[in-house]
């Protein structure tokens with residue numbers, strides 16, 4: 747049975763790899779060949795962690811939800827103007 751901290755850590759790594767603002771990515775710390783934010787585990791590895799701890803369905807749903815929220819945030823900010 748996975749622990750709550752382990753599940754939360756996988757969730758945190760997913761958010762970390764989908765930042766609101768531009769960020770720095772470099773080689774995934776697990777050597778999978780993808781880019782991970784700040785050189786940590788990448789999104790694919792974080793999703794795999796969450797899938798292993800829970801299941802593929804919820805891991806996929808969680809990543810899709812964070813991606814959707816980030817898209818909505820960009821669209822909301824697009825209503826703004828930089829001129830007063």
Ligand SMILES: [Zn+2]
Nearest residue numbers: 774778788791
């Ligand atoms: Zn990786």
